Amino acid sequence: xxxxxxxxxxxxxxxxxxxxxxxxxxxxxxxxxxxxxxxxxxxxxxxxxxxxxxxxxxxxxxxxxxxxxxxxxxxxxxxxxxxxxxxxxxxxxxxxxxxxxxxxxxxxxxxxxxxxxxxxxxxxxxxxxxxxxxxxxxxxxxxxxxxxxxxxxxxxxxxxxxxxxxxxxxxxxxxxxxxxxxxxxxxxxxxxxxxxxxxxxxxxxxxxxxxxxxxxxxxxxxxxxxxxxxxxxxxxxxxxxxxxxxxxxxxxxxxxxxxxxxxxxxxxxxxxxxxxxxxxxxxxxxxxxxxxxxxxxxxxxxxxxxxxxxxxxxxxxxxxxxxxxxxxxxxx
Numbered sequence: 001x002x003x004x005x006x007x008x009x010x011x012x013x014x015x016x017x018x019x020x021x022x023x024x025x026x027x028x029x030x031x032x033x034x035x036x037x038x039x040x041x042x043x044x045x046x047x048x049x050x051x052x053x054x055x056x057x058x059x060x061x062x063x064x065x066x067x068x069x070x071x072x073x074x075x076x077x078x079x080x081x082x083x084x085x086x087x088x089x090x091x092x093x094x095x096x097x098x099x100x101x102x103x104x105x106x107x108x109x110x111x112x113x114x115x116x117x118x119x120x121x122x123x124x125x126x127x128x129x130x131x132x133x134x135x136x137x138x139x140x141x142x143x144x145x146x147x148x149x150x151x152x153x154x155x156x157x158x159x160x161x162x163x164x165x166x167x168x169x170x171x172x173x174x175x176x177x178x179x180x181x182x183x184x185x186x187x188x189x190x191x192x193x194x195x196x197x198x199x200x201x202x203x204x205x206x207x208x209x210x211x212x213x214x215x216x217x218x219x220x221x222x223x224x225x226x227x228x229x230x231x232x233x234x235x236x237x238x239x240x241x242x243x244x245x246x247x248x249x250x251x252x253x254x255x256x257x258x259x260x261x262x263x264x265x266x267x268x269x270x271x272x273x274x275x276x277x278x279x280x281x282x283x284x285x286x287x288x289x290x291x292x293x294x295x296x297x298x299x300x301x302x303x304x305x306x307x308x309x310x311x312x313x314x315x316x317x318x319x320x321x322x323x324x325x326x327x328x329x330x331x332x
Contacts, residue, residue, distance in 0.1 A: 001320055001321055002293050003295050005068075005298070006030040006034070006298060007036070008022055010055070011046045015051075021306075029313045030313070032065050033066075034068045037071060038052075039111075043236075044253045044257060057090065066097045068102065070102045070170070072103075073128070074150070076112075076116060080132075081134065081155040091161035100215075103167050127149050130148075132167050135167065166213075168186040168213075169184030169204075171204070174196075177201070177209075181204045182209075184212070187212065188215035188217065218288065218296060218298050219272045220272060220284075220301070221233035221302050226274065232301065238268065239253075239257070286320060
């Protein structure tokens with residue numbers, strides 16, 4: 001079985017509350033924490049946007065599990081030299097525990113705030129690969145100067161990481177999965193139908209990812225009843241039904257709100273795993289584990305985080321960890 005981690009959603013919870021939730025997740029048996037990184041939330045109703053890098057230091061001090069985080073080092077909100085410095089500092093303070101950064105091409109929602117032109121996807125992909133090269137060079141002790149696509153002048157890290165965190169490629173499509181296979185230390189994606197996930201894994205391997213680890217973020221909605229779970233998913237996560245090629249260009253939470261005004265709870269099927277039945281969640285997670293994901297991060301999209309942590313810590317994670325206890329029981 002893979003390790004199962006908790007996803008800390010900065011766009012949904014204030015950083016002080018999220019810190020307490022990370023502590024509770026470790027106590028409940030979650031083996032790692034994954035942090036989002038937003039400047040704006042997906043929708044006005046989510047209503048938060050704490051600074052992930054400040055939070056990571058506090059959360060790692062308060063827990064003992066490993067962490068990973070999203071990072072968009074394409075030179076908009078973060079220059080790759082700053083991302084390299086942030087990752088190195090966390091690694092020196094918490095050796096071996098800041099395990100990876102999920103590097104992606106980002107969305108205008110968070111990155112347009114610096115006022116530059118938002119480039120097309122192909123240009124953003126080029127910038128991501130340039131950023132990864134800069135980060136690795138800085139971690140290796142080089143003095144880095146580059147003319148483009150991300151100008152960098154005489155950057156050198158004097159506090160380098162003891163053991164460099166992995167730079168994991170974030171992919172939502174088979175084409176991106178194949179592209180990141182050549183440069184990434186691993187691949188992270190989100191829950192999709194198993195056949196599509198198999199295709200993405202195959203393309204990642206074919207592109208150069210053979211033998212590299214696979215990570216999965218699972219969006220789910222758990223509540224006492226299916227009706228409550230559906231309502232929570234619709235209220236909190238309908239913005240993520242917007243196709244990726246559209247979502248990456250929308251600039252404000254209100255734009256996502258307008259784009260999803262007519263979305264129904266049934267439209268979220270496949271995007272969010274919705275059920276009050278713990279056995280059904282166990283079955284879904286076991287199926288993902290069989291695909292070969294080494295780390296699976298659970299994101300309960302509702303606001304009922306305490307109930308989710310208690311239920312999954314007591315009745316889902318232990319069942320997945322021990323094969324002889326798999327199957328339905330009276331706790332489902």
